[in-house]
Amino acid sequence: MKIKVIALNTFKEAIRDRILYLLFFFAATSIIFSLVLALVTVGDKIKIIKDVGLASLSLFGALMAILIGTGLVYKEIEKRTIFTLLSKPIGRAEFLLGKFFGLALTLLVMLLLMSLIFLALVFFHTFKLEWRIGLAIFYIFLELILLTSVAILFSSFTTPILSSLFSLSFYLIGHFSWGLEILIKKKKSGLARILLQFLYTLLPDLENFNFKTEVVHRLPISFKFLSYSLLYGLVYTLFILILAVLVFRRRDFT
Amino acid sequence: MGILTCLLFMGLKLKLEDIPRKKIPGSSIIYIPSGKYLKLATFGYSSFLADLVYLWAIQYYGDLSITDRFRYFEHIFSIISELDPHYVDPYEVAALIALYDAKDISLALKMLDLGFSKNPDMWIFPLEAGHYAQVYKRDIALAKEYYKKAMEIEGAPQIARRLYANAAFRTMDFQTAWETWLEVYKTAQDEQIKKIASNHLYQVKAAVDLRAIRAALVKFKLKYRRYPAELVQLVRAGFIPFIPKDFDGKDYLYNPQTGEVKTPVIPWKR
Numbered sequence: 001m002k003i004k005v006i007a008l009n010t011f012k013e014a015i016r017d018r019i020l021y022l023l024f025f026f027a028a029t030s031i032i033f034s035l036v037l038a039l040v041t042v043g044d045k046i047k048i049i050k051d052v053g054l055a056s057l058s059l060f061g062a063l064m065a066i067l068i069g070t071g072l073v074y075k076e077i078e079k080r081t082i083f084t085l086l087s088k089p090i091g092r093a094e095f096l097l098g099k100f101f102g103l104a105l106t107l108l109v110m111l112l113l114m115s116l117i118f119l120a121l122v123f124f125h126t127f128k129l130e131w132r133i134g135l136a137i138f139y140i141f142l143e144l145i146l147l148t149s150v151a152i153l154f155s156s157f158t159t160p161i162l163s164s165l166f167s168l169s170f171y172l173i174g175h176f177s178w179g180l181e182i183l184i185k186k187k188k189s190g191l192a193r194i195l196l197q198f199l200y201t202l203l204p205d206l207e208n209f210n211f212k213t214e215v216v217h218r219l220p221i222s223f224k225f226l227s228y229s230l231l232y233g234l235v236y237t238l239f240i241l242i243l244a245v246l247v248f249r250r251r252d253f254t
Numbered sequence: 255m256g257i258l259t260c261l262l263f264m265g266l267k268l269k270l271e272d273i274p275r276k277k278i279p280g281s282s283i284i285y286i287p288s289g290k291y292l293k294l295a296t297f298g299y300s301s302f303l304a305d306l307v308y309l310w311a312i313q314y315y316g317d318l319s320i321t322d323r324f325r326y327f328e329h330i331f332s333i334i335s336e337l338d339p340h341y342v343d344p345y346e347v348a349a350l351i352a353l354y355d356a357k358d359i360s361l362a363l364k365m366l367d368l369g370f371s372k373n374p375d376m377w378i379f380p381l382e383a384g385h386y387a388q389v390y391k392r393d394i395a396l397a398k399e400y401y402k403k404a405m406e407i408e409g410a411p412q413i414a415r416r417l418y419a420n421a422a423f424r425t426m427d428f429q430t431a432w433e434t435w436l437e438v439y440k441t442a443q444d445e446q447i448k449k450i451a452s453n454h455l456y457q458v459k460a461a462v463d464l465r466a467i468r469a470a471l472v473k474f475k476l477k478y479r480r481y482p483a484e485l486v487q488l489v490r491a492g493f494i495p496f497i498p499k500d501f502d503g504k505d506y507l508y509n510p511q512t513g514e515v516k517t518p519v520i521p522w523k524r
Contacts, residue, residue, distance in 0.1 A: 037305070042312055043343025048305050055302035175297035210298045217340040 002090050003098045010072065010102020011109075019067050020110060027060035027114050031121065046125050047216055053118035054136055054212045061111055061144045062171055068106070069151025070163035072099050073248070093245045100152050100241060107144050111137065135226075136215040142233040143209040147171060149237045153244040157251060174206030208232055293337055304338035311344070315351050324356045328364070335368055345369030345379065349386070359391045370403070377410035384417060394424045412438070412447070423458055432458045456501035457521045463498040467506065467515050470494040481513040 014020065034052030038045035073096070076082040085095060115137050123129060150170045154163035180200045187193040208229045214221050296303050311330050315323055331348040334341065345365050352362035363383050370379035384400030387393045398421035405414035419434035435458060439451035467485065470493035474482055477491070485508050488494045499505060500517055502524070508515045 037309055040309055040312065041305075041343070042347050047341070047343075048309070051302045051305045055299050058298070172297055207298060212298075213301050213338070213340070216301060219340070 002094045003101060006090075006095060006098020007101035007105060010099050011105045014068055014072075014103055014106040015109070017068055020064060020106070023060050023064050023067070024110055024114065027056050028117050030056040030060070031114065031118050035121065046122065049121055049125060050133070050216045051212065053121065054133075054140070054215070057111065057114050057118060057137060058140050058143070058210075058212070060114070061107060061140060062147055064110060065103070065107055065144045065147040066151050066164055066167040066171070069103055069148045070155045070160045070167055072103060072152060073155040074158075074160050074163065092248050096152065096156065096245055096248050097241065100149060100244075103148050103152070104145055107148065108141065111141055111144065130215070132211075132215040132218070132221075135221070136211045139209040139211055139229065139233075142230065143206055146204070146206070146209075146233055146237045146240070149240040149244065153240050153247065156244050156248040170204060171206065174204040175210075177203050177205045178207055204236060205232075292333060296337065300337045301341070304334050304341055304344075307337065308334050308341070308344050312347070315355065324352075324358075327352065327356065327361065331365060332368070335372060339372035342369065342373065342376065342378070346382065349382065353386060353390060359386060362386055363391075375407060377404045377407040377414060380404040380407075381410070381414055381417075384414075384421070388417075388421065394421050397421050398425055398427075412441075416447075416450070419454065423454070423461070426461075428458055428462050432462075452501075453521045453524060456517075456524060459498075459501045460506075460517045460521070463500070463506065464515055464517075466494060466498070471513050471515065475513065481510050483510050484508070485515070 031053050034049045034056075037052060038048040041048050073082075076085065086092065119129065119133065122133065147167065147170070151163060151167045154166045158166070177200060180196065180203070184193060184196045184200060187196060211221060213219065292303070293300050307330070311334070314320070314330075315327075317323065327348070331344055334344045345368060348365040349362040352358050352365055363386060366379045366383040366386070370376065370383070373379065380400045380403035384397045384404060387400055388397035391397075398418060401414055401418035401421055404410050405418050415434060415438055419431050419438060422428075422434060423431035432455065435451050435454045439448060439455060442448040442451055467488070470488040471481060473493045474488055474491055482488055482491075485497045485506075489496060497505075500519075502519075504518045506515050507518050
């Protein structure tokens, strides 16, 4: 109940953030701009629209999660409103989770709005709605949820600039981890390989939520892979939130 | 003050645009790394980046003022291929540009081969390559190989099989031509296709029969210093086991004066 109250309050606060509307504006512009790009292509126009649309949803969604998420907790600490909040019968974990769900709800609303524009464009060209696009958007949302938890983790103990940098690094590492996999394959067995393997397993693999190529090219997607990706996303998010709660509990605000 | 400076820099920008500036043709693409390494830097947006590179490539190769624009042609399209191997349009368009613009048929075929290597389930690549090989390179044997690849892919149009049969005939592989045309005839759902297949079967049989008859005539002429009065003499002389009839069961036309033998009808007018 307390989490719900904080979540709704966070949502009302975040939805008024100017950065959100700026990013939404650029995302909408970028999605609509795909029409122009589609005009200058030779061949499949809808491929361009889908690629640009999904990339915009993913990129701007990530920026929203990072830029707003990294300031969420820090603002309360800086303004000293954290003392007022924590003096109430509310646990630190509840406070943090409330913030998380509030931002998640904000991202959901923004993603839905951007998706509406994107889907409208696709429908205008193809006169049909593909369930696969919905699937890709759902997993983009899952990735954003994970990013949000990371942003909140960093926000709970460091400044917004550093939080943004760390969160962005998390995002980049998450999309680069397959490079580490290639490195592991080239390494001979030994301690270095074991350490790399451990690092590879520990670091996030955000490519597991990336179905843009499959959706655009209508490639088959294994239900098993989808299920495990979903589970991976939820469990990793839970892990980050637990870390965030542990860090936040030990934080001394004086 | 702010408005003045704003107007000043806008004016200066317009002025700068009027000043000609020498550019190295293709300089913007010289430093693009290979697609394999570029993919590492895309962070999950490889498909989107492939689109951008493709769109750029269309504009770049459409600029006829860049005289050495084909220098990095293969490099550019291989980048797109690495970033998004399943993106079909770039391979086809690259082949078109290579053929009609660069006048390089081998490069065009290379692009289609690249597309096929990345998408072995797409019949369009070998089918197009076969067409290019046949029409532009005039290499029917190569075209035959491509058509064979195309027709073996599930979902390939029936024309691939017909083109293969035709290429087999033109490379004098009469056995393959016969078998393929027979298959087309038996599986044709359209009366017109059946008729076409029948005409080709007539043509293949005629080619085989006439070749055998002509070889026997040559041997007869060498031995007896004249042509036989009638073809049955070739059988009596032992140069041919029997005189074949055409696909419709009719006798081939024979001129004993000149030794010429031909079909009683033109295959397409049956």
